[in-house]
Amino acid sequence: MRTTPEPGKRAYQSTEQRQSETIEAVVHLCAEQDPSSLTTARIAQKVGVSQGALFKHFPNKSSLWESVAGWVAGQLTTQVFSVADQYEQADKALEAMFLAHIGFIARHPGIPRLMLGELQKPGNQPAKRIIRQTLALYRQKIVSLLHRGIEQQHITPSIDTEAAAVLYIGAIQGLVVQAMVGGDIASIEQSAPRIFKLFSASFRETSHDPKE
Amino acid sequence: MRTTPEPGKRAYQSTEQRQSETIEAVVHLCAEQDPSSLTTARIAQKVGVSQGALFKHFPNKSSLWESVAGWVAGQLTTQVFSVADQYEQADKALEAMFLAHIGFIARHPGIPRLMLGELQKPGNQPAKRIIRQTLALYRQKIVSLLHRGIEQQHITPSIDTEAAAVLYIGAIQGLVVQAMVGGDIASIEQSAPRIFKLFSASFRETSHDPKE
DNA sequence: CAAAAGAAAGTAATTAATTACTTTATTCTG
DNA sequence: CAGAATAAAGTAATTAATTACTTTCTTTTG
Numbered sequence: 001m002r003t004t005p006e007p008g009k010r011a012y013q014s015t016e017q018r019q020s021e022t023i024e025a026v027v028h029l030c031a032e033q034d035p036s037s038l039t040t041a042r043i044a045q046k047v048g049v050s051q052g053a054l055f056k057h058f059p060n061k062s063s064l065w066e067s068v069a070g071w072v073a074g075q076l077t078t079q080v081f082s083v084a085d086q087y088e089q090a091d092k093a094l095e096a097m098f099l100a101h102i103g104f105i106a107r108h109p110g111i112p113r114l115m116l117g118e119l120q121k122p123g124n125q126p127a128k129r130i131i132r133q134t135l136a137l138y139r140q141k142i143v144s145l146l147h148r149g150i151e152q153q154h155i156t157p158s159i160d161t162e163a164a165a166v167l168y169i170g171a172i173q174g175l176v177v178q179a180m181v182g183g184d185i186a187s188i189e190q191s192a193p194r195i196f197k198l199f200s201a202s203f204r205e206t207s208h209d210p211k212e
Numbered sequence: 213m214r215t216t217p218e219p220g221k222r223a224y225q226s227t228e229q230r231q232s233e234t235i236e237a238v239v240h241l242c243a244e245q246d247p248s249s250l251t252t253a254r255i256a257q258k259v260g261v262s263q264g265a266l267f268k269h270f271p272n273k274s275s276l277w278e279s280v281a282g283w284v285a286g287q288l289t290t291q292v293f294s295v296a297d298q299y300e301q302a303d304k305a306l307e308a309m310f311l312a313h314i315g316f317i318a319r320h321p322g323i324p325r326l327m328l329g330e331l332q333k334p335g336n337q338p339a340k341r342i343i344r345q346t347l348a349l350y351r352q353k354i355v356s357l358l359h360r361g362i363e364q365q366h367i368t369p370s371i372d373t374e375a376a377a378v379l380y381i382g383a384i385q386g387l388v389v390q391a392m393v394g395g396d397i398a399s400i401e402q403s404a405p406r407i408f409k410l411f412s413a414s415f416r417e418t419s420h421d422p423k424e
Numbered sequence: 425c426a427a428a429a430g431a432a433a434g435t436a437a438t439t440a441a442t443t444a445c446t447t448t449a450t451t452c453t454g
Numbered sequence: 455c456a457g458a459a460t461a462a463a464g465t466a467a468t469t470a471a472t473t474a475c476t477t478t479c480t481t482t483t484g
Contacts, residue, residue, distance in 0.1 A: 011452065011453090011460090012451085012453070012458075012459045012460070013459080015459085034248065036246065039444085049461090051444090052446075052447090052460080052464095053459070053461070055446080060444080060445075116328055120246045120247075120325050120329065120392070121246050122245060122246065135393050160409070160410055163406040163409070167382070167386055169386045169390070170379070170384070170407075171379055171382045173382050173386055174380075174381045174383070175378060175382065177331065177347075177381065180331045180332070181331065181344050181348065195375050195382075197372070198379055198414050201415070202411065202413040203413070222479090223433090223434090224433045224477080224479065226433090251470085252469080252471085253469080262434070262436070263471095264434085264435070264436075264437090264472075265433070266470095267470085267472080
């Protein structure tokens, strides 16, 4: 059924516009639904368009997933990495990055589901490759920040940086899983600082260590 | 595979036998395939039975998932918790539990996929409830071990035990995700001790000097 | 104890729904 | 008007579940 468009509003959108609307819809839907059970019909409904129309803007579903993965990767890079670059002190940068990441997830609760869902898929599909690549980049960023922290003498030089990177990502994962279990995704922003504090205790330089 | 006590060949298996065979098949299949894409036909094929025969032993698919979740919960409890109970010293118990958990995952690579897959499902389906409950029990176990460690003066009393429990589970998650990215699940057993060492550095009591 | 009777486990084929994707016709916009 | 965007109505494939029927195991009973 067609409704007459309101005056001043475009009834028909450009392909680019529809593409980003669709990506946004997928990200939103993932907040309340398992990505693997997302149907093109449900996505189209969210966009406010017929199911078939989706294929005017994406050649197929897996291509849509690829676009979504690309969007996530881009957002993570710009929103999280850029925060880290604002700090001279490496340990402060790590903390800010951690909190920015948690904030990003809190604003987009579907993201963890999305990324985990992609990683669970077998094979080397494009979307999985993008997520994989982004995670590798992330790990690299953390390791280099840790090294800078050692140079700045804010991080103990005896630290196992590779292990710390895994634990850093794990800390985020732990928060997310905890939130999934509790069903309360907003709560992670509250507990995030406590988790990071504990995490950083494992490598904080203890040259001055006043007992309280 | 269980052998019948008598050497006579048995063409038809008992429902109980088929049920556990089916659960085993699902766990194995999850090691190489996204759980949400597992079809009853594929499962039946693995068991070596017709697709329809599955429904002689399970009323429906979701009931099968419930059984699988129950199996996982049981195995985690018996295999991981029992290890912890063998140690008097709480921090040693935590480490043994951590390594036992990683070993369990290495032996059953489908388990993380299974659990994460269940948690991603919306609503309060039985299988999800079981996983959720198991995780809660797990968290509780860690917290109580931490408290015992404080009493034994092996763990610093200033520790945020709730945060530590999240970080502990996160450390396992981080290892698993890292393995998923790398595609090499066997590697986690190798890196596990390093991760735990770093994790425990965040709360190890340094003033105390235990004899070993 | 053996044969009949029934219960349980199995198969192959089918069904109703659902899915990603396609085709056709219609409507909007520059 | 021409081309792009859309809706509506398809299609073929896949899926969980059911069905009608057969085979095997267990129990009852004369």
